[in-house]
Amino acid sequence: MSAPFIWILLPGLVAFALIFLSRYRAISLVAAIATALILAVLAWGLKVGEVMSFGPWAFKIQEQLAVAGRSFVITNPDRPQIALLYSALAFWYIGALVISTPPSFIPLGLANVAVLIAALAVQPILYAALLIEVAILLSVLMLTPMGEPVNRGVLRFLTYQTLGVPFILLAGWMLSGIEPETVSTQDIVRAAIFLGFGFAFHLGIFPLHSWMPMLTETAHPYVTTFVISTLFSVGILFPVGFMQRYPLLYESINLLEILRILGIMMVVVGGVWAAFQRHLGRMLGFALILETGRTFLAIGLPGGAHMLLALFLPRILALGVWALSLSFLKAHSEDLRFHVVQGFGRRYPVVGTGLILAHFCLVGIPILGGFPVYLILWEQLTAYGSWISLGAILGSAGLMVGGLRSLAVLLMGPEELPAPKAGRIDFFSYALILLGSGAIFLFGLFPQWFLPSLMAISATFGRLTP
Amino acid sequence: MNLTAIAPLASAWVGVTALILLVSRDWRVSMSALGAQYVGVFILVSLAWPIEYAVVKLVTGWISAAVIGMGLVDQALAWEDELGRWLSGVLFRVFLAGFIGFVAFVLTPGVGRWVLRASEVQIMGGLLLIGLGLVHLGLTAQPIRVVLGLLTVLSGFEIFYATMETSLLVNAMLAVVTLGLALTGAYFNIVAGTERER
Known part of the structure; x- marks a missing residue:
């Protein structure tokens, strides 16, 4: 076997x-x-x-x-x-x-x-692009259930992901003919450009990120978040593996700096745009863009790939609770626009609390799960200039403004709310959201229980140690 | 069988079929154009590959057109006319196609320096398909047309790629992706149908 x-x-x-x-x-x-x-x-x-x-x-x-x-x-x-x-x-x-x-x-x-x-x-890696495309097609089927219109977010997702495949195939073809020991700078840069374009489409790197908020706005929030986070978790390993295999990249094109610049652009775009959203689904989409940027910032630090798993745990916890809460809200309201969900936090306090906690966890508010990891990241970024730290904080500030606006919308609104679209939320659902919220607090209050072992496991990752 | 003599015609042929896909109002015409497009792709790919391998592109393309077409037989309403009543929509698309043709013509020598093993007709055909496919994608919000646009772009890429990569497994997997896209298109038709019934 x-x-x-x-x-x-x-x-x-x-x-x-x-x-x-x-x-x-x-x-x-x-x-x-x-x-x-x-x-x-x-x-x-x-x-x-x-x-x-x-x-x-x-x-x-x-x-x-x-x-x-x-x-x-x-x-x-x-x-x-x-x-x-x-x-x-x-x-x-x-x-x-x-x-x-x-x-x-x-x-x-x-x-x-x-x-x-x-x-x-x-x-060889050449085949990975085609397998990723197969995964994309499976994801499209998941995101388009029977009886619902094919939404434009799914179409944009399919289009961008498919357009990325030829670039990755070309990069794979270029790489298949060269050995790390004998490769020239010109070859590696050319392959890196193609790979960069491919993964820019695939991971939604700015300015090719528009499919993410469109998808979270229109498709099922839970399935969408699963699809994006899973694709992202795997997709990010390819550029990292590429860096590990061809260390010449560090010397020839200063790849780490490029990754940091890409990361900070995505953090700022995700955060600032989140501050102006009027749709809870789109807000999640921009938070995902910001998280993508944070991951790029992490791998853009020397040895920063060791932080990937430490970033992964609070992220998946927060995204899980956020997506779960949004799914409940979507099931109980017409849609997730601000004026539609006004006051829903009063009707469903546990769901509203879960959503806001998850949101603030990704902002990096102290005592919540994201804070200890983001603090390490922000500290390390200060070594590369104040502008990059300011950008990282600006992104989080933008997401925080978005979170405060969501909080206001969920709490305010008319005294009499419209009749709910679906029945009551059962105890088990509340229990799951509370459990997730508790885990977010636990990770934030006692990071010493988790962080050292997560960093140690990251260090053992075969493809994650440039 | 040597198809080199008709390769320039095939290059023009793929451009014409991609243009028909762009301006067609009738799904039957579009599916026929898609099937015909793969004949041109087959001829251009056969310049780099043995016929018995290149024919895989033709068969895959025809199956794809058949799969999407069969989906539309019962769900013809899933095909919406995006061009409007007036001729302006068609003229605009024809103008764009002309522009893409011009760009492809200008770019062909430059691309030839990168893709050394590709002939000029292959590059021209590939660029036309990629360009017109991208135009198609840019102008539509209709699920089936998005799939047609993606298939057109992929066909153009496959012409280039055939001159670089001769691995059968890679090309078999590309065929799987083409069929997967066609099945997704057919699924979109069914979804649109069930949504209307609801």
Whole structure:
């Protein structure tokens, strides 16, 4: 048995089986959660390429799976990423227990993660772009449930992601012919330009970011946030891996500075635009842009890739609670425009609290989960000039203004609210939002419990240590 | 079979079919143009590949056109006329197509210095398809037309790419992406239909 079989083919087969269970949502959801958790635990525990004994049995998990002359390779340093991706998937599925999601979300979510892991594992890297495109097409199906109009956000998403594929393919073609030891600066710069354009489309880098707020405005908030955060978690590993493989980039084009400039542009754009939004969904979209920028800032610091996992945990917690709360609000109102949801925080105080807490967590307010990590990031950025620190703080300030406006909208409004669109929110839903909110506080109040181990795990990531 | 002699015609042919896709009001005409477009793509790709491999592009393209077309047979209302009653919409698109043709003509020698193994007709055909596909994407908000635009852009790219990358697996996966896009287009038709029924 090989590692790619366990973490790519097996979940793919389970996802296929889950399609036939779509009518029985509870069963398929529980099966999907169990699968994701088992795969995450296996990724933490199973050692690849080493003989492991289990009672009287001894076995060895192979690193490689050959398909049509090409190979998928998963090594031990890749396991933390895989564990992380499947843990995150289980996290998103647990949230789906209490909200209504399209039936396709359950099987296609699992298939999506499996395909993205295949994109990480495939060699040569050339094939990754095509596998990412397959994941995009699966995501489009998730984002367009039956009986609802195809929204423009999904079309923009599909267009931008597909336009990025040729660039990545060309970069992969250029890289496939060169070896790190003999590569010239001209070759590497040319490939980097193509790769840069490809990932600019793929990750929504400014000014190609417009699909993100459009998607969060029009599509299901929970599914959208899952899709964007999962694609982003995997997508960011490619440029980092590229940097690791070709260290000449640091010397020839000062890539780290380019990443910092890109990052700060996205932080400022995301934050400042968030301050002026009048739609809770679009607000989430701009927060996602800001988070993308923060990640670029982190990997733009020497050794900053070690912070990726530390950034990942508060981000996924906050995004999960935010998306869950938004999904409830969307289910109970016509849409998420400010004038429509006025006063909804009074009717659904737990949902409103969860939304605002998650929002402020991503701002970096003290005692919430984002603060300890962002503080480290801001401190390290000061070494590169005051303008970059000011930009990072401006972005957070913009997002905070957006959060205060959301708070005002949720609390104010007419005494008599219109009749709710759906029934009451049950206890379990409230409990899940409270649990998520509690975790946000816990991470913020006791970062010493989490941060050192998260940084240590990041340091073991095979593709994350430029 | 040597198709070099008709390659210049194929280059013009893909431009004409992409223009028809851009200005067509009838979905049947559009699907026929899409199918015909892949004939030109096949001829241009066959200059770099053996015929038996290049024919994969043709078959994939035809299946894609058939898949989208079959989706539209029952859901013809999913196809909306975006051009309006007057001729101005068509004229504007024809003017844009002419502009793209001019840009492609001007850019061909320059691109030739980058894509060394591609002939001028391949570059011209590829640039026309990419340009007209991008125009299509820029002018439409209709799901099926977005898919047609993406297929057109990808076809143009595949002409270039065939001259660089000869790996069968990569090209098989590109065929999967083309079919995936077509299936997504067909899915959009069905979704639009169920939404109207609701």
